[in-house]
Amino acid sequence: MIKFVNVSKEYPNGVEALSNINLEIKKGEFVFLVGASGAGKSTLIKLLLKEEEATTGSIYLNDIDITRVRNRRIPRIRRNIGVVFQDFRLLHNKTVYENIAFAMEIIGTRPKEIRRRVPMVLSMVDLSRKASHFPDQLSGGEHQRVAIARAIVNNPPVLIADEPTGNLDPDTAWEIMKVLSDINAGGTTILMATHAKDIVNMMKKRVIVIEDGKMIRDDEKGGYDHEIQTI
Amino acid sequence: MTMRFRLFKNVIKQGFQGMWRNRGMGVASVSSISAVLMILGVVLILILSINELVLETQGKFDEIEIFLQDEVTDEQLTLIEDTIRGEEGILSVLYKSKDQALEEYKEQWAEQAYLLEGLESDNPLPNSYIIQLKDIDFAENVVKKIKYMDGVEKINYHKEIIDKLLLFANYIRIGGLVVMGALVAVSIFIISNTIKLTVAARKREIQIMKYVGATNGYIKGPFVIEGVLFGLIGALLSIVLVYYGYGYFFKSVGDNLYSMFTIILIEPKAILLDLSIIFIAIGTGIGSIGSLVSMKRFLNV
Numbered sequence: 083m084i085k086f087v088n089v090s091k092e093y094p095n096g097v098e099a100l101s102n103i104n105l106e107i108k109k110g111e112f113v114f115l116v117g118a119s120g121a122g123k124s125t126l127i128k129l130l131l132k133e134e135e136a137t138t139g140s141i142y143l144n145d146i147d148i149t150r151v152r153n154r155r156i157p158r159i160r161r162n163i164g165v166v167f168q169d170f171r172l173l174h175n176k177t178v179y180e181n182i183a184f185a186m187e188i189i190g191t192r193p194k195e196i197r198r199r200v201p202m203v204l205s206m207v208d209l210s211r212k213a214s215h216f217p218d219q220l221s222g223g224e225h226q227r228v229a230i231a232r233a234i235v236n237n238p239p240v241l242i243a244d245e246p247t248g249n250l251d252p253d254t255a256w257e258i259m260k261v262l263s264d265i266n267a268g269g270t271t272i273l274m275a276t277h278a279k280d281i282v283n284m285m286k287k288r289v290i291v292i293e294d295g296k297m298i299r300d301d302e303k304g305g306y307d308h309e310i311q312t313i
Numbered sequence: 314m315t316m317r318f319r320l321f322k323n324v325i326k327q328g329f330q331g332m333w334r335n336r337g338m339g340v341a342s343v344s345s346i347s348a349v350l351m352i353l354g355v356v357l358i359l360i361l362s363i364n365e366l367v368l369e370t371q372g373k374f375d376e377i378e379i380f381l382q383d384e385v386t387d388e389q390l391t392l393i394e395d396t397i398r399g400e401e402g403i404l405s406v407l408y409k410s411k412d413q414a415l416e417e418y419k420e421q422w423a424e425q426a427y428l429l430e431g432l433e434s435d436n437p438l439p440n441s442y443i444i445q446l447k448d449i450d451f452a453e454n455v456v457k458k459i460k461y462m463d464g465v466e467k468i469n470y471h472k473e474i475i476d477k478l479l480l481f482a483n484y485i486r487i488g489g490l491v492v493m494g495a496l497v498a499v500s501i502f503i504i505s506n507t508i509k510l511t512v513a514a515r516k517r518e519i520q521i522m523k524y525v526g527a528t529n530g531y532i533k534g535p536f537v538i539e540g541v542l543f544g545l546i547g548a549l550l551s552i553v554l555v556y557y558g559y560g561y562f563f564k565s566v567g568d569n570l571y572s573m574f575t576i577i578l579i580e581p582k583a584i585l586l587d588l589s590i591i592f593i594a595i596g597t598g599i600g601s602i603g604s605l606v607s608m609k610r611f612l613n614v
């Protein structure tokens with residue numbers, strides 16, 4: 083599904099954010115991406131989204147080397163990936179329903195299909211009752227659930243989340259993890275960058291650790307502090 | 314196809330929304346485009362009027378008069394006439410005897426014709442050939458050929474006037490173009506800054522659109538439409554202002570009997586269509602280029 087081969091990224095200012103990353107994520111996996119601040123987690127995600135270009139190496143998404151894809155085709159690549167950010171990124175002048183429908187409109191989905199699909203994802207994230215609310219009337223967890231609903235509404239095979247619980251209290255964070263687990267159970271591949279140790283420890287999912295731009299660990303059912311525990 | 318149509322509809326809708334939200338700054342864009350177009354209008358009217366004048370003058374002056382010496386022989390006459398007829402660009406050659414010339418003068422002078430009486434016996438006017446040319450440009454060749462032929466006294470033609478007029482018209486054209494170029498650049502700058510405001514206001518939305526996989530065309534479309542709409546409004550405004558403004562000027566000049574001007578000035582009705590086409594083309598052109606310029610940098614993300 084996702085494969086990094088000898089990927090390095092040097093920013094124009096000379097910072098080597100990633101060096102020689104090799105990893106493979108299979109369809110349906112749930113993978114945590116952990117590491118200290120500045121380790122290069124967001125950079126790895128940006129490469130997948132084609133927001134930044136890899137300096138060397140190849141990145142495969144569904145067997146297509148996206149480092150070789152021309153600019154014109156970037157939108158097509160992005161339609162295969164749903165994204166969720168720490169800061170939610172909702173449109174404040176649109177209701178919950180409209181925020182989600184918007185993601186379908188911009189790729190030209192039939193109105194009938196939009197009317198069918200939006201209530202479906204709203205119930206998946208348990209927000210059916212808030213469909214007509216504006217983001218300012220929602221809690222942080224609800225914000226993030228709307229963002230998740232928007233990310234999956236077009237049925238992308240991959241969902242990427244960059245610190246989705248970063249702005250949420252622990253209880254709410256678990257709510258979000260529950261939603262993500264459900265989505266993963268439905269067959270969506272999930273890659274989540276996070277600092278939340280207890281979440282990573284409790285979920286018992288695959289953990290990839292990055293330090294100073296290098297991949298230093300890849301544990302099948304790891305925990306955040308695994309390394310420290312085993313010493 | 315229907316998907317494309319839905320996307321297209323969205324783009325149009327957002328374009329109108331953008332224009333409406335941005336209407337405050339839009340006034341600046343529309344006024345700058347109008348100002349440019351109105352100045353263009355004045356330049357255009359000048360150029361068209363001068364063109365008209367040149368054409369008219371060319372029509373009036375595309376003949377050569379060859380005055381003959383009184384003592385010209387028949388052989389010389391035939392030689393001259395044959396030479397002329399052998400030249401390129403000749404429409405007609407007319408022999409005008411001195412008697413005919415005098416008659417014409419009498420007709421032209423009408424009431425003062427009595428002054429010419431008594432001249433018949435000792436007519437001071439020369440015999441002449443009147444050559445009609447297809448175009449004044451042919452004149453020089455003809456003149457060169459016959460200038461020094463025996464029996465030719467003097468040649469009259471108006472090449473110089475026409476040349477001066479053409480030169481003048483060219484100066485006006487070039488000057489007009491330079492002024493226009495500068496003004497167009499200024500208004501592209503103004504409109505691109507206006508649209509930058511919409512872009513900035515919708516930055517979040519655009520970023521989200523990108524993450525969800527909207528194409529560049531879909532993102533750019535509304536801004537281009539916003540720019541085109543500003544351009545179109547500016548164009549319509551200036552068409553109305555220039556047409557009626559010029560119409561008023563034209564009429565008052567005519568009423569005041571500065572008839573010399575009205576001969577030169579082109580009629581307002583004659584320019585309405587051209588004016589509309591040119592204004593709308595340039596207005597929407599400025600609008601769309603302005604909006605593309607404003608997004609150039611930000612679209613590479």
Ligand SMILES: Nc1ncnc2c1ncn2[C@@H]1O[C@H](COP(=O)(O)OP(=O)(O)OP(=O)(O)O)[C@@H](O)[C@H]1O
Nearest residue numbers: 093094095097099118119120121122123124125126
């Ligand atoms: N656009 C950029 N230009 C230059 N350097 C950058 C840029 N973005 C990130 N960096 C640098 O690259 C390195 C990796 O940054 P990155 O954002 O990937 O870290 P991160 O693991 O996501 O950190 P955090 O956990 O704080 O979000 C850092 O040293 C950062 O300063």
Ligand SMILES: [Mg+2]
Nearest residue numbers: 123124125244
């Ligand atoms: Mg980060």
